[in-house]
Amino acid sequence: VAMAGYGWARAVRGLLLDVSGVLYDSGADGGVPIAGSAEAVRRIKASGLKLQLCTNETQATRENFVRKLRALGFDVSVAEVTAPAPAACRLLKERGLRPHLLVHDDLVPEFAEVDKTNPNCVVLGDAAENFTYAKLNEAFRLLIGMEKPVLISLGKGRYYKETDGLKLDVGAYMKALEYACDVQAEVVGKPAKRFFESALAELGVPPEQAIMIGDDIENDVGGAQQCGMRALQVRTGKYRPSDENHPEVKPDAYVNNLAEAVDIILQQL
Amino acid sequence: VAMAGYGWARAVRGLLLDVSGVLYDSGADGGVPIAGSAEAVRRIKASGLKLQLCTNETQATRENFVRKLRALGFDVSVAEVTAPAPAACRLLKERGLRPHLLVHDDLVPEFAEVDKTNPNCVVLGDAAENFTYAKLNEAFRLLIGMEKPVLISLGKGRYYKETDGLKLDVGAYMKALEYACDVQAEVVGKPAKRFFESALAELGVPPEQAIMIGDDIENDVGGAQQCGMRALQVRTGKYRPSDENHPEVKPDAYVNNLAEAVDIILQQL
Numbered sequence: 001v002a003m004a005g006y007g008w009a010r011a012v013r014g015l016l017l018d019v020s021g022v023l024y025d026s027g028a029d030g031g032v033p034i035a036g037s038a039e040a041v042r043r044i045k046a047s048g049l050k051l052q053l054c055t056n057e058t059q060a061t062r063e064n065f066v067r068k069l070r071a072l073g074f075d076v077s078v079a080e081v082t083a084p085a086p087a088a089c090r091l092l093k094e095r096g097l098r099p100h101l102l103v104h105d106d107l108v109p110e111f112a113e114v115d116k117t118n119p120n121c122v123v124l125g126d127a128a129e130n131f132t133y134a135k136l137n138e139a140f141r142l143l144i145g146m147e148k149p150v151l152i153s154l155g156k157g158r159y160y161k162e163t164d165g166l167k168l169d170v171g172a173y174m175k176a177l178e179y180a181c182d183v184q185a186e187v188v189g190k191p192a193k194r195f196f197e198s199a200l201a202e203l204g205v206p207p208e209q210a211i212m213i214g215d216d217i218e219n220d221v222g223g224a225q226q227c228g229m230r231a232l233q234v235r236t237g238k239y240r241p242s243d244e245n246h247p248e249v250k251p252d253a254y255v256n257n258l259a260e261a262v263d264i265i266l267q268q269l
Numbered sequence: 270v271a272m273a274g275y276g277w278a279r280a281v282r283g284l285l286l287d288v289s290g291v292l293y294d295s296g297a298d299g300g301v302p303i304a305g306s307a308e309a310v311r312r313i314k315a316s317g318l319k320l321q322l323c324t325n326e327t328q329a330t331r332e333n334f335v336r337k338l339r340a341l342g343f344d345v346s347v348a349e350v351t352a353p354a355p356a357a358c359r360l361l362k363e364r365g366l367r368p369h370l371l372v373h374d375d376l377v378p379e380f381a382e383v384d385k386t387n388p389n390c391v392v393l394g395d396a397a398e399n400f401t402y403a404k405l406n407e408a409f410r411l412l413i414g415m416e417k418p419v420l421i422s423l424g425k426g427r428y429y430k431e432t433d434g435l436k437l438d439v440g441a442y443m444k445a446l447e448y449a450c451d452v453q454a455e456v457v458g459k460p461a462k463r464f465f466e467s468a469l470a471e472l473g474v475p476p477e478q479a480i481m482i483g484d485d486i487e488n489d490v491g492g493a494q495q496c497g498m499r500a501l502q503v504r505t506g507k508y509r510p511s512d513e514n515h516p517e518v519k520p521d522a523y524v525n526n527l528a529e530a531v532d533i534i535l536q537q538l
Contacts, residue, residue, distance in 0.1 A: 167409075
């Protein structure tokens with residue numbers, strides 16, 4: 001591992017970590033930790049660096065998500081998770097929007113306090129098995145029936161990796177509804193600037209003192225850099241060698257995995 | 270009905286008709302004829318004008334499609350139907366492509382003669398109930414695993430109207446896969462120029478002597494005009510009043526339905 005060329009990491013005071021593909025590979029079996037990542041989280045905390053998980057996870061409430069991560073050996077708490085559903089709830093309340101939800105069953109409790117009668121917008125998450133022909137048609141009909149269709153998408157990822165293979169992410173279904181209704185979705189979650197700003201506020205560190213570590217070249221690396229952060233791409237999770245030729249986004253560094261990222265960063269302190 | 274301003278129709282020698290939304294409204298119940306359309310088809314034939322059905326229908330073989338139309342009272346034959354699946358088969362053979370099919374079960378026989386082993390492309394049709402989460406993920410994984418993903422889409426419609434409501438059309442799912450794999454689909458079917466040219470060849474009439482009649486402002490009207498035809502939009506099927514403000518496409522005329530279109534055209538002869 002080359003340790004030269006990371007001088008910029010000396011200013012770091014906090015890390016934003018993507019979760020799926022960085023801490024663990026998700027899957028119907030509950031997922032499996034990525035080697036060295038649980039120990040890396042402990043080393044970050046022991047170093048005095050602040051840590052916030054910045055995830056587009058929308059298949060579970062934050063409570064259940066943290067329970068799963070703890071069972072996999074990660075020392076994390078609900079307060080350390082920035083996720084799209086709570087951000088969407090704030091936006092819905094601000095704008096008096098009443099959503100029709102096309103989301104994973106396990107995410108529904110995050111919207112318990114939101115008025116969902118007589119919907120005037122559609123909120124789309126990674127609904128997984130709920131992405132049925134019938135439910136997509138239902139969301140489409142509601143949208144196209146609105147005078148001014150409002151589509152809110154919890155992320156715009158293309159795909160992600162589960163233990164049994166790659167899966168289409170919410171962004172693909174977002175594009176389907178955008179095209180059918182000739183609307184542009186509002187994205188809540190990475191790579192939206194506002195979402196990274198929320199995560200930084202919860203981290204308590206300004207962008208120039210924070211580093212994002214993720215496996216998604218566009219949503220993690222590109223989004224964080226747009227907010228003035230440095231960003232590393234790990235070669236785990238959905239990483240593919242072709243990411244290194246991305247036409248627009250260039251990470252501040254590539255690392256083999258989170259453990260190596262933490263090695264490099266802690267050596268600069 | 271204003272009969273002035275249709276002088277250009279005097280040159281007409283053949284008509285291309287869209288089917289769903291023009292002849293009948295489709296549906297799981299077999300669909301219902303649009304009032305006056307069966308009689309209009311008879312009047313076209315009695316007038317000596319040539320007629321070809323130019324459809325993006327991909328939920329059935331042409332044989333079954335024609336059987337259904339005849340049962341609804343339409344005097345049409347298989348030779349009078351230009352549809353995407355046979356055009357796709359020609360393209361696959363020309364290019365040595367072996368498709369993975371994500372199409373309606375009833376369309377599969379159209380691909381009987383095509384080698385489907387070890388797929389090197391994905392052919393996407395209006396798969397309807399086959400648009401499941403599992404089957405979309407399967408098509409996605411095949412595509413993203415190809416060195417150079419080839420996605421062939423049988424049409425790119427946004428939605429269509431069935432007797433029980435609007436449904437997402439193949440174009441929406443095409444956009445989902447295009448986005449996930451960062452590829453551009455090749456469209457076989459309307460509005461592809463090559464497809465209209467096939468239909469005109471089968472009609473045996475040059476574009477300037479043909480009129481397209483359809484309910485889809487982009488795929489029927491826009492596509493036909495791009496090929497040098499005149500095109501009428503009917504106010505049946507998926508027609509919506511907002512179509513009349515389309516930013517790019519302006520039909521040569523609006524008509525309430527096929528019967529009115531035929532009234533106008535026959536009066537010019």
